[in-house]
Amino acid sequence: MDRIIIVGAGFSGSILARKIAEECGRRVEIIEKRPHIGGNMYDEYDKYGILIQRYGPHFLNTNKYWIIEYLSRYAKMFPHDTHLLSFIDGKYIQLPFNFRTMQQLVGAKKSEALLAKLRERFGRRDRVPIFELVESDDKDVRAYGNLLFEKAYRTYTAKQWGLEPEQIDRSVLERVPMAMSFDARYLNKDFQYLPKKGYTEIFRNLLNHKNIEVTLNTDALAHIRFDEKNHIITYDGEAVELLVFTGNIDELFGLKYGRLPYRSLDIRYTYQNKKSILPEEIVSYPQAPGYTRSTEYKKFTYGLNQDIPVSMIATEYPLEYDPNDEKANIPYYPVLTEDSRKRYDRYLTEACGYGNIVLCGRLAEFKYYNMDVCIEHAFSKFEEIKSRLER
Numbered sequence: 001m002d003r004i005i006i007v008g009a010g011f012s013g014s015i016l017a018r019k020i021a022e023e024c025g026r027r028v029e030i031i032e033k034r035p036h037i038g039g040n041m042y043d044e045y046d047k048y049g050i051l052i053q054r055y056g057p058h059f060l061n062t063n064k065y066w067i068i069e070y071l072s073r074y075a076k077m078f079p080h081d082t083h084l085l086s087f088i089d090g091k092y093i094q095l096p097f098n099f100r101t102m103q104q105l106v107g108a109k110k111s112e113a114l115l116a117k118l119r120e121r122f123g124r125r126d127r128v129p130i131f132e133l134v135e136s137d138d139k140d141v142r143a144y145g146n147l148l149f150e151k152a153y154r155t156y157t158a159k160q161w162g163l164e165p166e167q168i169d170r171s172v173l174e175r176v177p178m179a180m181s182f183d184a185r186y187l188n189k190d191f192q193y194l195p196k197k198g199y200t201e202i203f204r205n206l207l208n209h210k211n212i213e214v215t216l217n218t219d220a221l222a223h224i225r226f227d228e229k230n231h232i233i234t235y236d237g238e239a240v241e242l243l244v245f246t247g248n249i250d251e252l253f254g255l256k257y258g259r260l261p262y263r264s265l266d267i268r269y270t271y272q273n274k275k276s277i278l279p280e281e282i283v284s285y286p287q288a289p290g291y292t293r294s295t296e297y298k299k300f301t302y303g304l305n306q307d308i309p310v311s312m313i314a315t316e317y318p319l320e321y322d323p324n325d326e327k328a329n330i331p332y333y334p335v336l337t338e339d340s341r342k343r344y345d346r347y348l349t350e351a352c353g354y355g356n357i358v359l360c361g362r363l364a365e366f367k368y369y370n371m372d373v374c375i376e377h378a379f380s381k382f383e384e385i386k387s388r389l390e391r
C-alpha cells in the first residue's frame, strides 16, 4: 500500500508530482488519458514553426514574483503584455474597456463629463467590474455600463456560457472589468510573462525526475475502484497510499449525482498566405454568430517566427462539453451556477468518505483557477500531502 498515483498530467498534477518526488523522495506514477502532458496548457509547433497553444491562449499574469521565479527554474520566461481588440459595430475597440474605449463609443465630446464622473467615483481603483457601472446610482454612469453590457457583454456571455448573464454566478461575470485609466494592457497584474519556448517545455522539465513515471493514453477510471467497506480507493485492485485526482470529479463517481456542466471549445484553424492577419494578437467578436474570439499565435512575439510567410488564426466556437462528442470532448470552463455548485458539494462529500484521495485542480475542485492561482493552490495541497505521508 505504498503507491502514489496522480491522475492527470496538467499543471496541478505535474507540480504536485515534482514536489512529492523531490521533497518527499517518493516515487510517483502519473496517469494521463491524453496522448500528451500539459493538460490545457499544452502547446506545440505547427509545420511552419508557429508555436500554437492547442487548447486556447494562455497568458501568465500575477502580482507575486515568486511565481515567475518558480517557473523560471523549468523554462526561460520573458515579459509579455497581452493586448486585445473587440470588433463592435464594425470597428476595432480596445479591450479592456478603458477611457479610450469610452471616447470611441460615446464620442470625445460626450466622454468629458462621463470621465469626470468615473474618476470621482472609482478614481482610486485600477479596474472596476462592468456590473458596478450597471448598478451605479448615477444615471450617466449606469447608461454607459448598460451600453457596454448590451453591446459587448450580453451576446459574448450568451455564446461563451450558453446562458444569459442573469443565470451565471456573479464571480464569473465580475471577471470582465473596465480600466479606470487609458491602460491598454488586457490584464492588469504586475508581472506578465510567457515561456520562451512554450508551456510544454515547462512540463517536460517538471516531470523529468528519476522518481516520476508518466503513462499517457490511459484513462485512470478504468483502473480505479471504491472499496466502500474500508473507505479506500484501489487502483488495479490494490489499495494505494495516495490517489491525487485532478480529473472531473463527477466522472470519478460515475455521474451518480448528474453531470457537472462545462463549456468546451471547437477551435478552428485558418491559414493565410500572409505574414499578418489580425490587427492584434487576439480579437473578440461579441456580435459574430457562433464564435467568440480569434487568436493569431504568431503575434505572441516569441521572437522565433516573425519571418514565416504564412500566418494562422485559431477561432473559438464554444459548445456544451460532451465526452462522447467528436468536437466538444474537452472540459474547458466549469459553468458555475447555484445548481452546479450544489451538485459539486454532493460529490465532494462523497470523496471525503475515502481516506486516501486528494482532489486538486480545475476539474476535481470545479473551480476556475488561473495558472498563478493553480501553482499557489498546488503548493498548499502539497503541504497537506506531505503531512499525510509523514504520518
Ligand SMILES: Cc1cc2nc3c(=O)[nH]c(=O)nc-3n(C[C@H](O)[C@H](O)[C@H](O)COP(=O)(O)OP(=O)(O)OC[C@H]3O[C@@H](n4cnc5c(N)ncnc54)[C@H](O)[C@@H]3O)c2cc1C
Pocket: 007, 008, 009, 010, 011, 012, 013, 031, 032, 033, 034, 038, 039, 040, 041, 055, 056, 057, 058, 059, 060, 061, 218, 219, 220, 221, 246, 247, 248, 332, 333, 360, 361, 362, 363, 369, 370, 371, 372, 374
Ligand atoms: C481556454 C483557456 C484559456 C486559459 N487562459 C488562461 C490564461 O490566459 N491565464 C491563466 O492564468 N490561466 C488560463 N487558463 C487556466 C489554465 O488552463 C489552468 O489554470 C490550468 O490548465 C489548470 O490545470 P489543471 O491541472 O488543474 O487542469 P487540466 O489542465 O485540465 O489538467 C487535468 C488533466 O487531467 C487529465 N485527466 C482527466 N481525467 C482523467 C482520467 N480519467 N484519466 C487520466 N487523465 C485524466 C486531463 O486529460 C488533463 O490533462 C485558461 C484555461 C482555458 C481552458
